[in-house]
Structure formats: C-alpha cells, structure tokens
Amino acid sequence: MSWTEERIERLKSMWADGSTASQIAEDLGGVSRNAVIGKAHRLGLESRPSPVKAGEEKEKKAKAPPAPRAAKPTPVPKPVPAAPEPRAAEAEPPRPVVSAPVEPAQGKRSDPGAIQYRSVGPGGFIRQGPGDTQAPIPPAPPRRLVPAKPSAEVADKTSLLDLNDRVCRWPMGHPGEPDFHFCGNPANPGYPYCVDHCGVAYQAQLPRRDRRPPPPLPFGGPRVR
DNA sequence: CCCTGATTCGC
DNA sequence: GCGAATCAGG
Numbered sequence: 102m103s104w105t106e107e108r109i110e111r112l113k114s115m116w117a118d119g120s121t122a123s124q125i126a127e128d129l130g131g132v133s134r135n136a137v138i139g140k141a142h143r144l145g146l147e148s149r150p151s152p153v154k155a156g157e158e159k160e161k162k163a164k165a166p167p168a169p170r171a172a173k174p175t176p177v178p179k180p181v182p183a184a185p186e187p188r189a190a191e192a193e194p195p196r197p198v199v200s201a202p203v204e205p206a207q208g209k210r211s212d213p214g215a216i217q218y219r220s221v222g223p224g225g226f227i228r229q230g231p232g233d234t235q236a237p238i239p240p241a242p243p244r245r246l247v248p249a250k251p252s253a254e255v256a257d258k259t260s261l262l263d264l265n266d267r268v269c270r271w272p273m274g275h276p277g278e279p280d281f282h283f284c285g286n287p288a289n290p291g292y293p294y295c296v297d298h299c300g301v302a303y304q305a306q307l308p309r310r311d312r313r314p315p316p317p318l319p320f321g322g323p324r325v326r
Numbered sequence: 327c328c329c330t331g332a333t334t335c336g337c
Numbered sequence: 338g339c340g341a342a343t344c345a346g347g
Contacts, residue, residue, distance in 0.1 A: 104338085122331070136340050138331060143338070149331070330347075337339080 102131030104140060112137060116146050259285025269295035271302075 102108070108129055115125045122134040122141070129137070142148075259282050264270050269284035270293045286295035294302055 121329085123329080133340070134331090135342080139333095139338090139340055142332075328347100331345095333344075334342085336341095 102129075109140075109144070112140060113144065113146065116141050116149075119149075254280035258282035266293070269293070269298055271295070271298035 104112075111129060112125055115128065120128070122137040126132050126134040126137045258273075258280070259268060261283070263285065264283060267288055269286045269288050271284035272281070273284060274281040284295055284298055286297070288294060289296045292303075
C-alpha cells in the first residue's frame with residue numbers, strides 16, 4: 102500500500118481526532134501502526150502524549166524526593182472504591198450507602214486472622230480487623246431511609262430499568278451523561294424501537310442500481326468522543 | 327503481556 | 338520516504 106492523497110488525509114484527520122495509531126492503521130488497512138506513526142511524524146503532525154514521555158519534565162522543581170515508601174505488605178481488603186463524583190456538584194439525591202463488602206463466606210467464621218464484618222442495621226456495616234484492639238464505633242444510623250429519587254434530568258424519562266419489549270429502546274444521548282435515557286415511545290411490535298427510530302435503524306434493501314454511495318464524511322468519520 | 331507513541335536505521 | 342525493530346512508560 103502506498104500513501105495516496107486520500108489515505109494521507111484520512112491519517113491526518115484521524116490523528117487529529119485522537120485515534121490511536123493502531124486504530125488508524127486498522128482503518129486504513131495494509132499498514133502497520135508503526136507505518137502510521139512514522140508517516141505522521143514525517144508529515145510533521147503534532148506529536149501526541151506519549152506514554153514514554155509522559156512525565157518528561159526536566160528541572161522544573163527541585164526533584165521531589167522519592168516519597169518514603171510506606172510499608173504496606175498487607176494489602177488487606179481495599180475499601181470499596183468510591184464512585185466517581187458526578188459533575189453536578191449540587192442537587193445530588195441522597196444515596197443509601199449499602200456497598201459494603203459482603204460478609205466472608207460461611208466457611209471459616211471463626212478464623213482468628215480474618216476481618217469481621219458486622220451489620221449494624223440500616224446504617225451499614227462495621228469492620229473489625231484482627232489487629233484492632235478497640236471495639237469499632239458503630240455509625241449512628243440515619244434517621245430514616247428514603248427511596249432514592251432519580252435526578253431531575255431523568256425524572257420523567259425512560260431509564261434502563263424502565264425498558265421492556267413494549268417501549269422503544271433507542272438511546273437518547275450517551276451513557277454517563279446526566280440526562281442519558283431511552284426513547285420510551287411505544288415500540289413497533291416485533292422491533293426494539295418505535296416506528297420513528299425503526300426508520301433510523303433499518304433501511305429497506307434497495308436494488309444495487311438504486312443505491313447511492315454514502316456521502317463523504319466531513320471529518321474523520323463516525324468517531325464520537 | 328497487553329497497550330501506547332517515539333526513535334532509529336537499513337532499505 | 339518508508340516501516341520494522343526497538344525502546345520505554347502505563
């Protein structure tokens with residue numbers, strides 16, 4: 102394969118778009134990712150953050166001394182990783198904290214080296230490790246538990262839990278966005294989408310001679326980011 | 327080991 | 338100019 106004008110353009114746009122060299126190589130076909138990288142450099146394309154040069158900072162600061170390695174030979178059960186904080190800092194509906202590690206399987210209940218988890222009622226769990234000499238202080242239980250309210254953005258929208266075979270499952274927006282939801286209109290019987298979205302999802306098979314070539318993509322192609 | 331991009335160097 | 342081989346970090 103040679104670097105035709107079209108292929109170079111495709112390389113340029115995808116490179117600028119943030120596609121990896123591997124993705125570009127696969128997209129173009131007939132070239133390796135090395136070829137893509139080499140070409141990109143020869144073209145003078147802006148270099149992108151390299152994993153190798155990530156921390157490439159010379160004499161910026163007086164060489165942060167290597168933090169004294171805190172001895173941690175005991176990985177003990179990690180605390181449940183905190184859920185990523187949502188962008189919207191406010192108006193966060195109260196979430197019941199129930200994500201405590203499950204009690205170790207029934208087998209060795211009396212294992213002296215095991216960490217014990219004890220339910221303290223609706224407040225959650227407490228943990229007592231073998232080295233803990235003092236009794237853990239149970240958290241004060243919340244006054245009351247209220248069902249979590251969906252955020253305002255999706256209050257009246259169709260969520261994942263609302264899906265069934267009678268409603269349109271066409272996604273609206275993108276997963277992770279605060280207002281991500283599904284279409285929810287009555288589904289076209291036998292199809293997962295409503296009539297409108299079926300029109301988007303399915304195309305009638307036309308005779309070859311009647312097909313039109315797809316229009317050129319404006320930039321880089323169907324890559325969303 | 328998988329991935330990544332950068333660089334080198336023989337062709 | 339090209340790209341495989343190699344390097345080196347995540």
